Amino acid sequence: MMRNDDTPITLDLFADQAPITPGQVEQIGQQSFVLRGFALPWLDRLLPALENVLQAAPFRQMVTPGGFTMSVALTSCGVLGWTTDRSGYRYTADDPQTGHPWPDMPHVFRELAQAAAREARFEHFEPDACLINRYVPGARMSLHQDKNERSLTAPVVSLSLGLPAVFQFGGFERSDKSQRIPLFHGDIAVWGGVDRLRYHGVLPLKPGEHPRLGAQRINLTFRMAG
Ligand code: SIN
């Protein structure tokens, strides 16, 4: 699934964008940031750990309480994993598919998430949940708030891998206008504190082929859930 060749690719989807430099930090809210390329130096350690997690807890498509199958496939690692079914959204200690605990959160995941939180001025971030989303072309995530966690001020740390996507970052009402922010392989978005309950989502993924991850985008979100 993952390849070892890091050939840069250009995508006409973002051709009219100013070039983005790894190391650049963009402030997108009072306590929200995009850390460009922050994860790139970590990926040789992180991707093999991700493969192990995916072997233990493969991606699956879940059903919303309203009865719709999500276009994004999900899995989790950590003490708690986010799930949805007909009875609602919640965190569980066990993978409902196997009845066993979710795989442990690899050390490298936790270290990276903490380093990113610190870079965004959130100290003492102790993630206990890592939700892993897979987008294939056409998959999207409609505007929502993350609010199933016990702490609603601790940040969400969100790592993008693979194909680029357009992240929508809105206000506190679903109808508020949202910013459209392209997220690339290795970028990390962090939002917390006063911005923690902002609506956000992902526009339908455009087709493409990423040199390392193929025709998909994988997003990891770290949270203090329990
Ligand atoms: C999410 O809101 O859980 C996912 C965000 C993303 O895929 O970038």
Ligand code: FE2
């Ligand atoms: Fe979310």
